[in-house]
Amino acid sequence: MKKMMIVLLSVLLIAAFGSLAGAKTLKVGLDADPVSLDPHVQLSGGMLQLSHWVFDPLVRWTQKMTFEPRLATKWKRIDDLTMRFYLRKGVKFHSGNPFTAKDVKFTVERLKKSVDFKGLFEPFAGVKIIDDHTVDITTKKPYALLLNMATYIFPMDSKFYSGKDKNGQPKDAIVKIGPSFALNHESGTGPFKVTYREQGVKTVFERFAGYWDKKSPGNVTKMILTPIKEDATRVAALLSGDVDFISPVPPQDFMRIKRDANVNLFTYPGGRIITVQMNEKRRKEFRDVRVRQAIVYAINNAGIVKTIMKGTATVAGQQSPPGYAGHNPACKPRYDLKKARALMKAAGLEKGFTCTMIAPNNRYVNDEKIAQAVVSMLAKINIKVNLKTMPKAQYWDEFDAQVADMQMIGWHSDTEDSGNFSEFLVMCPNKKTGYGQYNSGNYCNPEVDKLTLAAQSETNLKKRAAMLKKIEKILYDDAAFIPFHWQNHSYGARKNLMVKPIINTMNFPYFGDLVIK
């Protein structure tokens, strides 16, 4: 009898370990969780991360900033306005429906209806179905960024999202506030299905058995995402083994994580530029290019990266990060206090002046500390800055109202292209066209406007890059804004997670391809 028990127990034990070996569970702790399961309800980093886990785009960015075929296997330009996409065959949605050209058309049309995405998809004319697995995507005028935008097309299951839900609301309705079908239901083609979701508490993803990408090395069978808002708690959860992966890692804890034997720290250069704009409408001093240059020369942004950011950012002299078409190597970061003082003297402002500044205190990494550093750095050229910082909930209204002479803003290009920075941050503010929407410096240079617009429809990429580089040079010489740095993304993970291949400059960790050893 006793022997029988022992045999039985060992069989049970082996069975238990066997199932453990096959199942790889990944526990992820992020600072926030996705606000919805509807990828079109909000354009934000968190929602795009979710899209990559649950849905799958036509094409996606690689680490080298090239395009990787996903649901589109190849593409070719037919004319100036049209790009033909050949769709992957044999792909199934989570609902079991097959993926066809109809779903691409449905998705692009839905994007054009979304409040958040319609701006980005404005240049698009529509989708023409050639056959079940071929579509032509057309634009209204020649558009250089068509492929960049295809990274935003995460085909949704048109059959699954049509009809009406139990409230009588169409299933494809995009509802910002209030219940909707797509808020709680999903059917994408991505590596993970959402099996449980309690907003703000926990989301459980399980690997989709019918996932098309059999070549993906990813072996995560279950992923549990928990938002952990408090920085210290998130780090503690990783160190104590309660979660396997966290992001972001606060700079002050970098050393802790590096020292720990069980976890690794990963950083990846990001594309978000942090700047401060100098309002030329409010202050006549800022209209003088010498004063603006003096300010840029007085800011030791390399020092800020070293001491405040603990080296987790790349010092910037322009908007476009390295790797972008418009990145101009000639626009180097400049810090020269002597030169700054000389420029102030030349402008007749040796004695300086007093101005105001606002900055958020919970929007960007160490935003408040950066703003405080600006105050002390500008004091050296006799500019007295009265700084006010506030939470982001209040900040953007104040920013729009341009309540201060200097205002901080960070920007990440939605298109992963240089033009986007100029369109929002430095083009002449124009209510009608919407350009310069976040240009609170009121810097206005017709040549920059002309070049930015021309670059939009220039499909010769070499010519286009030259134009974008020229823009950066003009902005550099004009000292149109104070550049600080491009923020790095940061991740902490247990040693057995092969994180390196799945991270990228967009901060979309591709968990579908994650290998757990």
Place this chain on the structure above:
Amino acid sequence: MFAFIVRRIGQAVLVMLVISLVGFSIKNRIGDPVRDVVGERVTPAERAALRQKLGLNDPFLVQYVRFVENALKGDLGLSFFYKKPALKVIISKAPATLELVFVTALILIVVSLPIGVFTAIRPRNWFSRFTMAFSTLGVSIPVFLTAILLIYVFAVTLNWLPSYGRGLTVDIGGWQSGLLTLDGLKHLILPSISLASIMLPLFIRLIRAEMMEILETEYIKFAWAKGLRRSRIWFLHAFKNTLLPVITVFGVQIGIMFAFTILTETVFQWQGMGFMFLEAVERSDTSLLVAYLVVVGVIFVVVNTLVDIIYGLVNPTVRVAGRK
């Protein structure tokens, strides 16, 4: 008596109106909820359209009257972030907070009573001196520091206890309980200890002071003279009378404890009402904010009104005093 009750209820309604009005008027100062719902690239025109649709552009009074009308029907509005009725969100978060407060109260009772009594009857013992010195320190350490210290010692370094969240919960008729699973109980230990740490020194000192005072009274001296057993004097005659003022203070402090849950819950990512409230402030989820204030207001007003009415029934002088 009837008049007294009617008057008391009338007052309660008035208080509720004032609370809702205050909550409603601060909501415009918190920030723009539309900003948090849309991405940064959305045009001002689209945002304005959304504001219009949500009725945020209506005059203050129109919005307030609409809110009160709906509130009377039991509808406190839709949370902007959760996209669900605010009342539902609050109710779903209540068990977490209630369980945390319950366990904390339990710890308070179990720990502070014996220590308080011991330090009173043996004031010169080394343990008493140590406790007194230590409790001064305890009062002066802020709760979030205690919480982070506990996490680093017990979760990160020793790896005995989990660092965040509620763990495994069991659903009992919609009440998500963490009290019934081992995992849930483990998750409760650190948050409840840090929450208890603020009140514990206070209670130990209170019990000690009350007990010492009573030990000096005539009837205790008389009991000694009568030659009663020590344990009978301490635990029956003295202890019972010590408890009366302690219970009164305990009742008041439980209310204050709810306020402290905001900090504790944030540090431990504890999905309760306090955490929800702080997040609502950060996200300018104003409708949830107002709903929370109203719900908490209702709880306090109802409890106080009931207490007053019962008090009036028990003690007629209160009724008489209220009549003039």
